[in-house]
Amino acid sequence: MVIEAVELVKSYKKVEAVKGVNLFIEKGEIVGLLGPNGAGKSTIISMISSLIKPTSGDILVKGKSVAKNPNEIRPILGVVPQDIALFLEFTAKENMYFFGRAYGLRGKKLTEKVQEILELVGLTERQNEQIKTYSGGMKRRLNIAVALLHEPEMIIMDEPTVGIDPQSRNYILETIRNLNREKKMTVLYTSHYMEEVEYLCDRLYIMDRGEIIVSGTKEEIKGILSQEQTVDIKVEEDSEMFYQSLRKYPGISSVTISNQIISIIAPKKAQLLEDIIEIAKNSGTKLLSFELQTPSLEDVFLHLTGRKLRD
């Protein structure tokens, strides 16, 4: 096991940011930590990387307590923070040399490592430009490159694709996949984008308000909704009465509305569509279409919390 968190708690004066979290990450896995803003993801990462101390509980990295052995643990982990931690006036290459030296790399080894990693994140061509001229996505790619310089066994990424262009986002996702497949890198990836976690991760933990609300493989998690189905109902005009009547339908666990599409999570039963048509008729609502969806991780979150991941 590379990481094990046991009954991890972090309290601030007014908030209990992490409330007794247990999680583990095995060697070679890509594990996702998925949750909305404020769920506690960054706090967990800061505790794993020994930037902040847990209020109680412990984190073991390869069996050793982070709190007791921070200096032994840092070389094992490459941490990519949410904020860009780079020198904007420097070129990408200069930034890499600066951080490489800070990690103790010198001479040929440093030169080779810098070039290898710049190639990996797709910045070889632009390495001699000051990074203040870079796009947000390129800066994030360099941020990842810096975290890989000391050849960590595991990389921990805190929402590395927030606010960047789709091309850089895809590049980052592919880079992580390749690192895992080709270099057997263990990865902890946090995000509030369900699609990214779904694409990348073998196993995941879904967090909300400081707690892990569900964990398992994607299939296991979606299996929670195996007795239910998601139906998108398109209506001619939004109707409060139709919406409220649907909410009262037996077994319905969620009803959300956006742009004339009402999405429901309801029990799988043959009569469901007929019942919806009846409810629509009684509330004078004209239905335009139905679409049955396979449940997504977003639906599981909605089912468990009654809220959307990105509310």
Ligand SMILES: Nc1ncnc2c1ncn2[C@@H]1O[C@H](COP(=O)(O)OP(=O)(O)OP(=O)(O)O)[C@@H](O)[C@H]1O
């Ligand atoms: N230094 C701090 N002092 C007080 N409260 C804090 C501090 N750091 C985090 N919190 C609170 O702890 C909770 C969890 O925050 P955290 O940043 O870990 O969430 P997150 O899931 O990473 O969300 P985001 O994606 O917005 O970073 C939030 O309510 C936040 O306001």
